[in-house]
């Protein structure tokens with residue numbers, strides 16, 4: 599397609615990856631974010647092999663890999679149970695070993711931001727988008743009163759709080775508090791493993807090695823503790839030492855990580871929601887990433903989905919000469935993969951985060967043993983890697 603003028607709302611994972619991919623194809627790209635200076639929020643996440651393939655294509659994988667930690671195993675136990683409840687090894691496909699790339703969000707942001715700037719993407723901070731105009735050439739309006747130049751295509755990549763997306767997601771009762779602490783020198787847990795401990799489905803504590811911060815030399819850990827929206831206020835009001843004692847009683851091996859937390863504001867709450875737009879495209883407008891679909895991070899796929907959206911959209915614009923055709927192709931190419939992962943996420947989440955007594959019992963006594971029997975380990979590994987089914991359809995090149 600001939601070079602387009604593209605405006606992207608949101609310099610997050612999806613927005614920046616798309617900006618880099620489009621600029622590499624010769625489009626004129628401007629990205630707007632509400633931040634006064636580009637910076638990330640939150641703790642750590644895992645980029646799965648499908649997401650790593652997109653990072654490679656946009657020139658961001660090297661930087662991401664120099665910062666991130668390779669995760670080869672995800673292992674979770676319920677209290678009092680010897681058999682693992684979660685036991686997923688990445689393994690190999692066609693003889694090539696695979697891993698999750700666990701990163702501090704700042705490191706991931708640094709990698710995709712650098713890749714975008716290098717190929718000439720224009721970034722405008724302090725631009726909080728409020729609306730987008732109708733019509734063949736779309737314009738963005740901002741809280742500071744400015745209105746953008748007209749764009750051939752506006753992309754809404756402004757995440758779960760998008761002011762442009764019509765998506766009304768269903769709030770999930772559970773979320774988690776997330777913090778980052780130094781990886782302890784005498785770490786009792788393996789440095790290439792996501793480790794979790796569960797008490798029924800009411801409580802979960804997790805430890806994820808996430809490598810280095812940009813410019814940092816000390817390896818970091820993401821620590822998370824599952825709780826409900828209703829429990830947050832009580833957690834904030836009680837002494838931090840009381841929570842630490844509770845976490846350590848649930849999982850004594852987590853003590854050196856939990857001890858890195860000394861005050862409440864080191865832990866950030868994040869609550870999850872679930873839902874997808876039926877149609878993420880309209881003339882001259884497309885919603886990608888969390889602005890188009892949201893799920894709990896139980897399967898660790900949200901950032902990967904945003905990266906795949908970005909790649910698919912960039913490739914649809916290469917494949918079609920007409921913008922409307924390209925947007926239709928984009929929608930078609932991602933529909934099935936997204937639907938399956940949203941469905942899987944909805945099924946898995948209550949097994950790990952709910953008030954149910956029945957679901958964790960089913961998980962512990964039936965699903966966990968079945969998960970050890972071939973070909974279940976292979977299927978689970980492909981599910982986590984993000985390629986249980988092809989991430990793109992309709993003849994678009996996979997990343």
Ligand SMILES: Cc1cc2nc3c(=O)[nH]c(=O)nc-3n(C[C@H](O)[C@H](O)[C@H](O)COP(=O)(O)OP(=O)(O)OC[C@H]3O[C@@H](n4cnc5c(N)ncnc54)[C@H](O)[C@@H]3O)c2cc1C
Pocket residue numbers: 607608609610611612613630631632633642643644645646725726727728755756757758759760761774776868869886887888889895898899900901902903904
């Ligand atoms: C606690 C937690 C853990 C997670 N763990 C994982 C994981 O392990 N693996 C995984 O793949 N996913 C994980 N996810 C999901 C993942 O973080 C999201 O799916 C992903 O960040 C979505 O990318 P995005 O580009 O759509 O949005 P974001 O990355 O959220 O980016 C949105 C951007 O838009 C900007 N913005 C918002 N509103 C405006 C506005 N009005 N105007 C201008 N700019 C705006 C924001 O400042 C931000 O920069 C996790 C999510 C949470 C909450």
